[in-house]
Amino acid sequence: MKEYDLISIGTGSAMSIVEAVIRENPQMKVAVIDKDEPGGICLTRGCIPSKILLYSAELVRAIENTGKFGVDVEIKKIHFEKVMERMRNLINKDIDMIRQGLAYSKKVDYYPTAAEFIKPYTMKAGDETIKSKMIFLCTGSKPAVPPIKGLEKVRYLTSDTVLKMKHLPESMAIVGGGYIGAEYGHFFSAMGSKVTMLGRNPRFLPEEEPEISALAEKELGKYITILTNHAVREVEETSGSKKRLTAVDRENGEEVEVTADAVLIASGRVPNTGILHPERAGIKTDERGWIVVNEYLETSQPNVWAFGDANGKYPFKHVANYEAKIVYYNAVLKEKVKIDYHAIPHAVFTYPEVASVGLSEKEAIEKYGEDRVLIGVQRYQDTAKGEAIDAKDYFAKVIVNRDNLKILGAHIIGPYASVLIQEIVNLMYTPEQSAEPIINGMHIHPALSEVVERAFRSLMIPQQYHHLMEHHYELSLE
Numbered sequence: 001m002k003e004y005d006l007i008s009i010g011t012g013s014a015m016s017i018v019e020a021v022i023r024e025n026p027q028m029k030v031a032v033i034d035k036d037e038p039g040g041i042c043l044t045r046g047c048i049p050s051k052i053l054l055y056s057a058e059l060v061r062a063i064e065n066t067g068k069f070g071v072d073v074e075i076k077k078i079h080f081e082k083v084m085e086r087m088r089n090l091i092n093k094d095i096d097m098i099r100q101g102l103a104y105s106k107k108v109d110y111y112p113t114a115a116e117f118i119k120p121y122t123m124k125a126g127d128e129t130i131k132s133k134m135i136f137l138c139t140g141s142k143p144a145v146p147p148i149k150g151l152e153k154v155r156y157l158t159s160d161t162v163l164k165m166k167h168l169p170e171s172m173a174i175v176g177g178g179y180i181g182a183e184y185g186h187f188f189s190a191m192g193s194k195v196t197m198l199g200r201n202p203r204f205l206p207e208e209e210p211e212i213s214a215l216a217e218k219e220l221g222k223y224i225t226i227l228t229n230h231a232v233r234e235v236e237e238t239s240g241s242k243k244r245l246t247a248v249d250r251e252n253g254e255e256v257e258v259t260a261d262a263v264l265i266a267s268g269r270v271p272n273t274g275i276l277h278p279e280r281a282g283i284k285t286d287e288r289g290w291i292v293v294n295e296y297l298e299t300s301q302p303n304v305w306a307f308g309d310a311n312g313k314y315p316f317k318h319v320a321n322y323e324a325k326i327v328y329y330n331a332v333l334k335e336k337v338k339i340d341y342h343a344i345p346h347a348v349f350t351y352p353e354v355a356s357v358g359l360s361e362k363e364a365i366e367k368y369g370e371d372r373v374l375i376g377v378q379r380y381q382d383t384a385k386g387e388a389i390d391a392k393d394y395f396a397k398v399i400v401n402r403d404n405l406k407i408l409g410a411h412i413i414g415p416y417a418s419v420l421i422q423e424i425v426n427l428m429y430t431p432e433q434s435a436e437p438i439i440n441g442m443h444i445h446p447a448l449s450e451v452v453e454r455a456f457r458s459l460m461i462p463q464q465y466h467h468l469m470e471h472h473y474e475l476s477l478e
Contacts, residue, residue: 001122001129002109004031009115009276010138011098012040013308013320017136017328022107030107031132033125035114035275038098041140041309042317043091045160050183052087054349057190061351068390080168080191087163117281120301134303134331137283137291138320139276141269141309146175149234154243156235156263159184169193169262173245175232176266177204182216182350184264185224190351195224196258198247202229205348209360211475212413215393219352230256235263269315288312295338296330297323305331314344343428347418352394355417357425358409364399365462374402375465378455379473380414384446391415393473396455398424398435405435412451420452 005028006021008014014032021028037044056078066073102110113126122131143158145151157165159180172188174181177199189195203210204217204226217226230247238244238259245258271289278285284292284300290312293299297307305327308320319341329337345357364373380386380394394414400407410424427437435456443453460468469475 001131002031004029004109004130004132006134006136007031007033007123007130007132008136008138009033010040010136010140010308010310011038011102012042012138012140013317013324014136014138015040015098016321016324017332018108020328021332026107029109031109031111031125031130032102033111033113033115035112036140037095038102038112039091039095040138040317040320042320043094043098045163047317049087049091049163050159050187051349052090053083053187054183056083057187057351060190065390078191081166083191084163084165114275116275116277117283120281121304123281135305136327136331137276137278137299137304137306137310138308138324139271139273139306139310141315142272143265144267144270145265146232146267148175148232150236151265154235154237154263156243156265158265162264169260171195171260172262172264173198173243173258173260174264174266175245176268177201177206177226177228178266178268179205179207179346179348179350180268181264181266182220182348184266185226186220186349186351188264189223193262194260196227196260197224198227198230198232198245198258200229200231200250202250204228205354208348208354208356209397209411210477211469211473212354212356212397212411214476215395215413216348216350216352216354219393220350223351227256227258269309271310271312273310286312296336297327297339298330303331314341314346316344316346319344343425343433345421345425347421349418352414353417354411354413355421356409356411357421358407358428359399360409360411361397361399361462364408368401368408370462372402373408373462374400374459375462376400376455376457376459377465377468378451378458380448380451383448383450383454385448386414386451388446389415395473396420396451398452398455398459400435400456400459404432405439406433407435410452410455414451416448420448423449423452 008018011034063073111125115123115125117123171194174197185195185197203213205213229250232245232247234246243263247256282301291306291310293306293311297305299306307323309315326339329335343358348354376398378396380391396412399409407428412421438456443449
């Protein structure tokens with residue numbers, strides 16, 4: 001049996017702690033275990049490869065819309081194979097670099113194999129039995145596959161396997177109306193596929209504000225068919241290797257059939273802790289299988305820590321990086337630092353782009369009361385830069401505490417939403433979390449940052465906001 005000072009399972013965000021430990025304590029014996037390609041989900045089959053693909057989709061949509069600006073451009077051909085090859089070459093370069101660094105490191109024992117607990121603080125890694133009093137569980141997650149009749153009998157794609165595609169299907173059915181489906185729906189439609197998306201939820205992008213969901217569905221719906229509130233009941237192969245999906249409208253019970261050349265299951269993520277057998281180590285999981293952690297990210301077994309997708313909190317790389325920092329403080333430096341999730345930003349890189357941070361309007365009113373909440377809104381098209389780029393209907397929504405202008409949340413839909421929201425995110429990490437620096441700060445004119453500035457300068461009570469959105473912008477808040 002080999003004994004280590006630290007065992008880290010996963011080569012994503014956990015590696016930042018491993019590198020710090022090695023740098024500051026070179027005498028420590030460290031083991032790193034990962035059954036998958038090194039680099040973590042974000043690099044190998046998540047946010048990085050998908051965003052590389054989506055940039056090509058952005059270019060397609062931008063070129064298609066140049067005519068209204070007096071520029072006549074024609075797309076002669078989209079080389080899907082080159083788009084996919086470029087993505088794989090870029091990520092494989094980074095994966096190989098990480099693999100080489102681990103394989104030839106004199107400071108780390110690298111186990112490119114599956115790990116499973118035998119008992120507390122002891123596990124099998126391939127043929128080796130290893131032990132440590134400090135363990136990091138950064139095990140990621142895997143695609144959720146819903147129990148659809150006949151699905152196991154047909155060839156289908158997930159967000160993992162879609163990256164291996166070499167040929168563009170003429171048509172694609174996407175099961176799932178969340179952010180994974182929205183992003184890949186945008187990508188494949190821009191590449192030339194006829195895309196139909198089927199989501200169980202009554203709303204497209206159900207985690208976003210209702211009015212943002214409505215506008216996102218309207219805009220992306222210009223390029224793909226979006227069926228919300230539809231549950232897929234059965235999938236079967238038809239002649240010519242096509243797939244026929246039978247879905248039921250959950251409101252009226254009517255059946256709808258969709259036929260496509262390819263099926264992408266985009267129903268979210270689930271834990272992959274099963275192979276780890278955490279129960280053998282006295283590590284508790286919740287009813288879904290996510291590893292339970294306390295406010296310091298420590299599991300039920302002392303000095304065993306879980307972060308990233310493994311704890312099921314927020315499935316974003318930037319959150320995993322933040323959690324890794326908290327684990328480093330608590331596990332390595334022996335400080336007592338609590339996790340703080342008050343301002344977790346995220347973006348959906350679909351068409352149009354969506355970004356959010358903090359509380360929704362409903363959450364803010366539930367927490368502070370409707371009389372203590374103010375909402376600001378600004379349309380892109382009502383700024384000089386927004387008019388210049390013809391960004392119609394897109395908007396920023398901000399939510400503050402009426403008493404002190406503390407920023408409670410922000411939600412943006414439109415070009416560069418993920419960039420525009422960062423000004424707000426940064427202020428939410430200051431002691432006051434006040435909107436005053438945005439309201440009083442000088443913003444470049446004409447620039448899209450004025451969308452954010454003017455949203456905070458247009459604060460109103462929720463009823464006024466609802467009237468504005470429903471009667472002037474014709475967007476539903478239901």
